[in-house]
Amino acid sequence: MTVIVEREGSDHRAGGAPETALRRRTRRFRRWETTPEKLRVVQVVLVSTCLLTGVVAAAALQARANATREIEDRTEPLAADAVDVYRALANADATVATEGSEYRRDIEEAARDLARAATLTARDSLTADRISDIAAQLPTYTALAEGALAAERKPDERASSLSAASSLMQSTILRRAETFYRIESESLDAQYRRAAALPVVALLAGAAGVLALLGAQLMIARRTRRMVNLGLGGATLAVLALAVWWTVAVSASGDHLADSRRRSQAVSDAFGPAQIAARQARASEILASVTADPSLYEPDFSARMQRLARSNGAGGALGAAGYLVSDQAGRKTVTEIVDQARAWRDAHDQIFELQKAGRREEAAAIDGSAAAFTAIDDALAGAVTHERAAFRTDVNQAQEALAGLVPGTVAGMVAAAAAAAWGIGQRLKEYR
C-alpha cells in the first residue's frame, strides 16, 4: 500500500551535461538518506515544541489563576480592611467628643480589622509596619480618651485630654492608616495588572507550535506525494481547538475580572473615600459646634465636602462612584447620596451663619446636618456591602471561566505531541 514515489525535481537542464553514474548516486543518496534524518529531527522538534508550549501555556494560566485567587483571598480584603480601619478610627475621634464611651466600639472595630489585616500581610512589609504602628498607638489613644471621660466633672482636664487624644489620632494614627490604605489600593491595582496581563510568552509559544506543525506538513507534502498527514493534521487541529478554548475562556474570564475590578475600585477608590470624607466633614462640624470660633473648622469642612461631592457630585468621591458603579441600582444610590450631600451643605450653611451670629441655641436646634449625614453614612455602607458581594460573584466567575483549562492545555498539547510523533513515525516507516 505504501508506494513511495519520489517527486523528481526539474533537473533536466536544457543542454546540461549528462549525469555521471557517480553524481546520480550521490544525488540519490543525499535525497534518500537525508529525508528520514530530517524527518527524525522534525519529529523531535515538533514533540518538544508541543510539550514546551503546553508547559509554558499552563504556567501562564496558572499564574493568572493564582493572581486572581490572590485578589479574592488577600488583596481585595486588605484594601477593604484599610478603608474600614481608617473609617473606624476617624469615627472614634468624632464619637468620643460627642457620645463618650460609644467610641470604644469604633476602636474595637478598628482593632479587629487590624488583626485581620495583619494575618493577610507579609511580615516585614511596609504594610505590616503600618499595621503594627497603628495597633501600638491605640492603647495610648484609649488611655487619653478614657482620661477625658473620667474627668467629666473637670472641664479643663477633660478638654486637654480630649485635645491630646484628638491630636494623636489626627496627626499620627490616621496618617498611618492613610498610608496603609494607599499602599493597599496601589497593590490591588498592581495585582489586577498581573492577573489581566497578556500571556505573551504563551501566545508566542502557541504560534510557534502551529507554525512548526504547518511547516512540517509542507515539508512532507513537498517531499512525498502525501498531501495530508493524519498525525500532523490532528496535532494542528488539537492546538487550534485549544486556542479557541483559550480565547473564549480567557476573554470571558478577563471580562469578569474587569467587572470585579470595577467593583473593588468602586469600594476602595470611591465609596470608601466617600465614607471617610463624610465622617471627617461631620467631625469638623461637630468640633465647630463645641468651640468658641466655629470658623476655624470651616475650611476643613468645605475641603472635605468637596472631596465628598465636588460640584454637586460631578466630581469628588461621589463623582467617582457614579462613574464606577456599573448597575442601575448603584447609580440610583449615588444620585440619592448626592442629593443628601446637597441638603447637608444647605443645613450646614444655615447652622454656620447662626453660629457666627452667636445664636448657638438656634443653631443647635437645626438637625438637618445630622440627619443628612446619617442618611449618607447608611447609604454608603449599603453601597459598599452591595459592591463587595458583586465583586465576589464576578471574581468567582472569572475563576470558573478558566476551570479545566490548565489540565486541558496540558492534555491537549501532550495529545498534539503524540499525534505529531505518530504522524511522522508513519512516514519514517516507509523508509525502512
Next chain:
Amino acid sequence: MKRDAPLWAGRRAVVLLVVVLVAAACTSGSKGPSTGTELVWAIGAIDAGRNGPAQAVANLWNNSHPDRPRVRVEALPDSADEQRQLMAIELNAGLPGLDILSLDVVWTGEFAESGWLVDLEDVRREIEEVSLRAPFQSATWKGRLWAAPFTSGAGILYYRKDLVTPPKTWVDLVEVGLEAADRAGIDHPFVGQGAQYEGMVVNFLEYFWAAGGEVFDEDGREVRFEPEAAVWAIKFMRSAHERGFYADGFSSMTEQDALEQFREGNAVFMRNWPYAYDLLDEEESKVRGRVGIAALPVFEGKDPASALGGQNLAVSRYAENVGAAKEFVKFASTDKRAQVLLRELSRAPTMASAYLGPADDLVMLLAGVLPDARPRPPTPNWASISDEIQQQVFPAYTGDQPASKDAVENIRSFLERSLRER
C-alpha cells in the same frame, strides 16, 4: 487584515489565532476624537480667587483666543494635600471633569507614573527654550515632559527691616531674632512652617540641605540621607523650639498662619514663599513698608539651600479636548504677557525672560535664589516618604521623642525600603 490576500490556509490560521488572542486580551478601548467647548482648570482656591493668578491668566487666554475653547477656573481646597487627594480620587476613577491640573512640583512623578497625564513631548522644545532650568526639570519624569512650568518659587527670608539687618547664618539668626524680639517687645522671633505636614518637611529639608545633606543620590537609586546632616538639622530645630526662637504655636503653623502672624507685626523673621510679599504690602498689612527680604541663611562654611516650590500645569489623560488643553498650558508657560502677569501678582514666573527689565526687590532676589533652588527628590512615592519624615521629625523636634539619632535611622530604613518595594 486583507481578506483576499493569497494566504496559505495554515498561516492565516496562525495570524487569526494571534489576532484573536491579542484582541481578547486587550480590554481597554481607545477614545475617539472629542470636541470640548470649555476647558476646566483645577487649582487651589488662593490661586483661583478673583485676584489670583489663575483667573488673570485664564482671562488673558479667553480674550486673546476667541476661537479656542474657553478656560474656566475651578477652585479646589486651599490645602495642597486636599487638592492632591481630590484629584487622585477623580483621576483614579477616570473621571473626565478636570482638564488642566495644577500640580505641586513634587507631584510630577506620582501623577505621571499613575498614568493620569498626557505627556507634552510634542511641545517640549518651545517650553524648554524659554523656561528656567529647575522648574522645567521639576515637570519632567523619566526623561519626558509631563507638565508645563507655570509658577516657581523658593523659600526666602522675610524680616522686619525697621528692627534688624539679617545675619548670614542660621546660628546668628537665632541670636539676632531672640534679641530683637526681646528689645522690640514682639511675641515671635521667627515664624515658619512647623505643623506636621508637607510644609514642615520643606523647612526640615532646607536645614538638612544647608548642612550638606542629600536624600537620594543623583539618579535616585541609592539612599544618601547622611545621618550627620539629618541629626544636625533636627537638633537645630529642637534647640530653636526649646529656646523660643520658634514662635509659640510654631508646631501647628502653616504658611498661612505664619503669614498672618508676620502681617500683624508679631514676628521678626519669617520663612515663607514669594507670594507673601504682595500680601505684606497691602493696605491692611500692619508691617507695610517695613518688610525686607533676603535669601535664607546658611550654616557656617556650607552652601545656601532653598526648597524649590511652585506649580506646573498638566493635561489630564481624561481631558475631553487634549489638543486645546495642551495649547493652553503651553500658553500659560511660554506667553510673555501671561508670565509677566504672574510677576505682578508676586508669583515667581518660570519663564526666564520674565525676569528681564525693571525689577523690584522680589524679582531681583528670586533671580538670584531660583537658579540654585533645591527640588525635593523626584519620586512617585513622595507622599509616603514625606509622611514618614513628618512622623519622625515632628515629635523629635517638639518633644525629644524619638531621639534625633533614632528618628534619622527610622527615616533611613524607610527610604531604603521604599526604594526596594517600588
